[in-house]
Amino acid sequence: MKYLAYTRCEFLRGFRYRANYWATLVIRSGAAIPESSFRYRANYWATLGGAAILVVIQWSLWTAVYRNTGPIAGISLGSMISYAMMGRVVSGFLSEPVALPAGKRIWSGEIVHDLVKPADLHFQLLFQNLGNALYKLVSTGLPLLTVLWSTGVLKVPRLPVLAVFAMSMLMGYVTVFSTSLLSAVITFHTKSRVGIDHVYTVVELLSGLYFPLDFFPGWLRRVADFLPFKSIHYVPLGIWSGIIAPGAVASSLLHQLIWTILMVVASRVLWSGALRSLTIQGG
Amino acid sequence: MNSTLMSRGSPHASRPDERDPVIVVEELTRHYRVRLDGEGFVEKVSRFFKPRYRYVKALDGVSFTIRAGESVGYIGLNGAGKSTTIKILCGVLVPTSGKVTVLGVEPFRHRTRNARRIGLMMGQRTQLLWDLPVRESFDLLGRIYDLSRETYRANRDRLVEALGIGDLMDTPARMLSLGQKTRCDLALTFLHDPAVVFLDEPTIGLDILAREKIRDFLKAEKKRGVTIFLASHDLDDLEIVTDRVMLIHQGKILFDGTQEELRRVTGGSLGTLEDTVRRFYREAELG
Numbered sequence: 323m324k325y326l327a328y329t330r331c332e333f334l335r336g337f338r339y340r341a342n343y344w345a346t347l348v349i350r351s352g353a354a355i356p357e358s359s360f361r362y363r364a365n366y367w368a369t370l371g372g373a374a375i376l377v378v379i380q381w382s383l384w385t386a387v388y389r390n391t392g393p394i395a396g397i398s399l400g401s402m403i404s405y406a407m408m409g410r411v412v413s414g415f416l417s418e419p420v421a422l423p424a425g426k427r428i429w430s431g432e433i434v435h436d437l438v439k440p441a442d443l444h445f446q447l448l449f450q451n452l453g454n455a456l457y458k459l460v461s462t463g464l465p466l467l468t469v470l471w472s473t474g475v476l477k478v479p480r481l482p483v484l485a486v487f488a489m490s491m492l493m494g495y496v497t498v499f500s501t502s503l504l505s506a507v508i509t510f511h512t513k514s515r516v517g518i519d520h521v522y523t524v525v526e527l528l529s530g531l532y533f534p535l536d537f538f539p540g541w542l543r544r545v546a547d548f549l550p551f552k553s554i555h556y557v558p559l560g561i562w563s564g565i566i567a568p569g570a571v572a573s574s575l576l577h578q579l580i581w582t583i584l585m586v587v588a589s590r591v592l593w594s595g596a597l598r599s600l601t602i603q604g605g
Numbered sequence: 606m607n608s609t610l611m612s613r614g615s616p617h618a619s620r621p622d623e624r625d626p627v628i629v630v631e632e633l634t635r636h637y638r639v640r641l642d643g644e645g646f647v648e649k650v651s652r653f654f655k656p657r658y659r660y661v662k663a664l665d666g667v668s669f670t671i672r673a674g675e676s677v678g679y680i681g682l683n684g685a686g687k688s689t690t691i692k693i694l695c696g697v698l699v700p701t702s703g704k705v706t707v708l709g710v711e712p713f714r715h716r717t718r719n720a721r722r723i724g725l726m727m728g729q730r731t732q733l734l735w736d737l738p739v740r741e742s743f744d745l746l747g748r749i750y751d752l753s754r755e756t757y758r759a760n761r762d763r764l765v766e767a768l769g770i771g772d773l774m775d776t777p778a779r780m781l782s783l784g785q786k787t788r789c790d791l792a793l794t795f796l797h798d799p800a801v802v803f804l805d806e807p808t809i810g811l812d813i814l815a816r817e818k819i820r821d822f823l824k825a826e827k828k829r830g831v832t833i834f835l836a837s838h839d840l841d842d843l844e845i846v847t848d849r850v851m852l853i854h855q856g857k858i859l860f861d862g863t864q865e866e867l868r869r870v871t872g873g874s875l876g877t878l879e880d881t882v883r884r885f886y887r888e889a890e891l892g
């Protein structure tokens with residue numbers, strides 16, 4: 323699978339800055355540290371710190387909400403904490419790939435180099451971003467998970483559940499990538515991001531990023547259940563936390579699978595169209 | 606592709622006009638549509654709803670044939686249409702009309718198939734992975750082009766040696782100087798044994814010694830039988846590396862022949878290629 327080479331490069335790229343920081347420090351001891359490598363390292367700690375603060379806030383929030391009530395919408399405090407905490411752990415992996423390099427490269431003309439490779443551009447991007455997502459998972463998700471697990475805040479489910487969760491999360495990744503590629507194509511046509519950003523906030527809500535879909539009013543729940551976006555957070559986290567009952571897991575996975583395929587096909591068709599107009603108009 | 610390249614052996618084995626055509630271009634035109642921006646507020650707004658366009662004829666009936674093992678210099682003033690030609694030959698730009706085949710296929714219809722057998726280097730745009738050590742860029746391409754481990758190693762080591770970039774392999778690309786980056790980019794362009802390479806201003810911004818190294822390298826690759834299509838404003842590059850020159854002006858080919866022939870038509874046998882080309886422009890009253 324040659325496309326995994328792209329994944330590897332993007333994964334390594336994430337770690338590069340940190341390693342680089344130490345290298346420059348050793349080589350240039352005494353001399354000024356290049357500002358950029360310092361920034362990247364600072365960036366890493368800021369990300370980790372930010373994630374930790376969000377974890378604490380969410381934990382306090384849900385504990386406070388549940389203090390005087392029983393289960394809300396049939397969800398116990400334990401499941402809710404599990405959903406929210408694990409949501410923080412995988413949030414990097416499942417976040418919108420803002421670094422979707424296609425847009426930037428189209429305008430700078432560097433896309434020419436990607437186009438003259440014997441590789442499909444859509445898959446190049448998909449696998450490249452997977453590397454970046456995995457980097458976020460390993461660099462911030464994993465430390466967070468370790469802390470939450472060792473302090474007993476988060477319980478890790480049994481292996482079969484874990485395997486299903488991993489599969490579901492991977493489909494979630496493909497869905498979030500396709501959604502973002504679609505919005506990149508729209509941006510390409512409208513040449514402006516205004517609007518897309520607002521739409522994306524709604525997508526995040528419908529995906530179950532902030533809370534499980536069970537909290538929605540009936541009509542919104544039906545809308546969210548139909549749309550592909552619940553594939554991004556709700557299904558994987560619901561499986562992890564048990565909010566999706568074991569009996570409903572199979573149908574949720576099927577929903578994910580169908581939508582994942584549809585989203586890949588849809589984003590691919592529109593993306594190829596944008597690319598064609600690029601080679602026809604000239605770049 | 607590689608095997609046919611090798612079996613042909615030295616490019617001097619047969620006369621150039623008997624070898625297989627690698628690039629065939631017939632009556633190629635390419636127009637760009639440029640949207641006109643109005644003057645003043647009212648016109649700007651009305652043009653938004655009812656756009657008006659200006660058409661630029663970047664290529665205007667270009668025809669030529671390039672055979673295996675030839676090295677061709679592409680000369681033209683800024684905006685003459687050099688980069689447009691190269692983009693079309695690489696399949697990243699669709700022609701407006703005309704016929705183009707590279708190694709028997711139409712590049713824009715079979716972009717990825719074409720990509721396997723060609724190499725492209727653009728002097729202004731690096732293809733190195735910006736944040737990673739140079740080695741990783743080589744590894745990535747080795748996998749993308751499905752090179753066997755042996756071929757990959759052999760090619761990489763040969764190119765690293767020829768371009769003297771051994772010491773740079775573990776440096777992240779963003780830390781390299783322009784000349785170092787260019788040499789790495791050039792090595793990447795030749796990594797997969799392309800049958801034909803397109804070089805668009807490869808020596809832009811380089812010092813005398815760096816240019817010399819690159820010319821030596823290109824001469825060696827030419828000896829190995831690689832077809833070279835080189836566009837450059839540094840006519841010394843072209844004089845040393847290429848046998849044949851094509852002169853394009855406002856999308857039309859004005860001259861196509863050997864360097865000696867160009868000297869003959871401009872009525873002088875002395876001076877550099879640059880002097881000759883300058884004479885050519887003066888006589889044609891194009892300057």
Ligand SMILES: Nc1ncnc2c1ncn2[C@@H]1O[C@H](COP(=O)(O)OP(=O)(O)OP(=O)(O)O)[C@@H](O)[C@H]1O
Pocket residue numbers: 603604605637638639661662663681682683684685686687688689690
């Ligand atoms: N994307 C584009 N949209 C509109 N016009 C373009 C576009 N690209 C090139 N052109 C125009 O087409 C003509 C040929 O451009 P091209 O880039 O092929 O020139 P060139 O010979 O490579 O020039 P240079 O020596 O400056 O690199 C120019 O007049 C240029 O302005």
Ligand SMILES: [Mg+2]
Pocket residue numbers: 687688689805
């Ligand atoms: Mg150019």
